[in-house]
Amino acid sequence: MSEQKALSATRLWLVMMKAYDAVRTFAEDSIVGTGLGLSDFIVLEMLLHKGPLSMTQIAEKARLANASTTAAIDRLERRNLVRRGFHATDRRVRVVELTDEGEKLIRCTFSAHSRDLEEMMRPLSAADRQALHDGLKKLGQTAAASNKAKSQRQEGEKA
Amino acid sequence: MSEQKALSATRLWLVMMKAYDAVRTFAEDSIVGTGLGLSDFIVLEMLLHKGPLSMTQIAEKARLANASTTAAIDRLERRNLVRRGFHATDRRVRVVELTDEGEKLIRCTFSAHSRDLEEMMRPLSAADRQALHDGLKKLGQTAAASNKAKSQRQEGEKA
DNA sequence: TGAATCTATTTCGATATCGAAACATCTGAT
DNA sequence: ATCAGATGTTTCGATATCGAAATAGATTCA
Structure with a gap:
């Protein structure tokens, strides 16, 4: 595209x-x-x-x-x-x-x-769906990892 | 994948x-x-x-x-x-x-x-992003079209 | 065993959002 | 020129959601 x-x-x-x-x-x-x-x-x-x-x-x-x-x-x-x-x-x-x-x-x-x-x-082909799924999964995991890192950083700040 | x-x-x-x-x-x-x-x-x-x-x-x-x-x-x-x-x-x-x-x-x-x-x-490569963008755009348009069709159908029902 | 700590759930107060109704103003047809 | 309907915005009442505090029960360990 x-x-x-x-x-x-x-x-x-x-x-x-x-x-x-x-x-x-x-x-x-x-x-x-x-x-x-x-x-x-x-x-x-x-x-x-x-x-x-x-x-x-x-x-x-x-x-x-x-x-x-x-x-x-x-x-x-x-x-x-x-x-x-x-x-x-x-x-x-x-x-x-x-x-x-x-x-x-x-x-x-x-x-x-x-x-x-x-x-x-x-309208979405099987390939479209698979690509979207994989991309969303990867993005979701990336964002979740960042969120987790941040919350653990804040956890530590209480020390 | x-x-x-x-x-x-x-x-x-x-x-x-x-x-x-x-x-x-x-x-x-x-x-x-x-x-x-x-x-x-x-x-x-x-x-x-x-x-x-x-x-x-x-x-x-x-x-x-x-x-x-x-x-x-x-x-x-x-x-x-x-x-x-x-x-x-x-x-x-x-x-x-x-x-x-x-x-x-x-x-x-x-x-x-x-x-x-x-x-x-x-972590998302340029290709990853592009694929995700294209897929999301397509999905968004598809969903929006369905929503529009539905609301117009309901519009018509008032007749 | 008992006290301190942890975990599960609910309560409380606050907020963003919504649809529908109200209100104000504009536009078009006669 | 007027009036009926369209359009832009706000008000109103209701709802889902949240974080933090409160409550109740479990667990740990000295």
Whole structure:
């Protein structure tokens, strides 16, 4: 494609934000009929594919703050889509699992959502997708490494 | 790189979210010292590089809702970084421009931010960046087209 | 065992964002 | 010239998210 001059990191980031916003809008519209937000949808999908999880595990995998996870599970519990159980041996932890209703909802919603995404991305060839995947993975790892380095640097400053 | 089976749209979206979150965290940390959030930073950067803009133009280019733009400009005006002027001939529109203080701040901050991003992305070769850019652009356009089609479909339903 | 420390979760207060309604001004058709 | 509809902006009420403090329970070690 376009070969030109060197592509600045800033320009790449701008393009990424724009693409992300567009795909996110698409993804949110795809599930809006369920009354679920994207985060809540992702939490349900995790519970479907990974089974019951603790609050902390949900927070980590969904990349939400603990407080946000509590709020998300509150919302889902209010709608009877999940249940907060107890851990067998550690009474601090709440084990969250899908209710039958929640499982039914997320099974339907997830497959419709997947179809919508496939349909939307149809113009991208297998090679396009693979290239994008690899690039995003590499960029994500690079950024995550920088973030980790920075937070460890700040950790050390407390000494 | 990894060739394997076909890459699902869902998997690609998951990887994209994760990468986006990591880069966004990095970008926010890079400007946190100024007390600016990413949206406000982007608005200042737009004003620097494109000159005075109306609220509507800012909203469109920053992809913010009108209400969010009002709130953003309120924040920036409170800090004396921008000024709300009037349009010469259309009294509905407010023309927003940088103050001297705002210009000074965004010039410094923007160049530091650019350096930070370049440094972080150093592991990505020029080819990596170009491939990522092209893929993101294509995906963004595809998603935007789907979104537009959908909103026009809904527009029509009112008939 | 008991005290200090660590870990899991929730509560609290603050913030950015949004959609819809309200308001002000402009434009175009008659 | 006027009025109906279009356009630009702000206000309002609601929501998701966050970091930090609070709480409760586990673990370690002297």
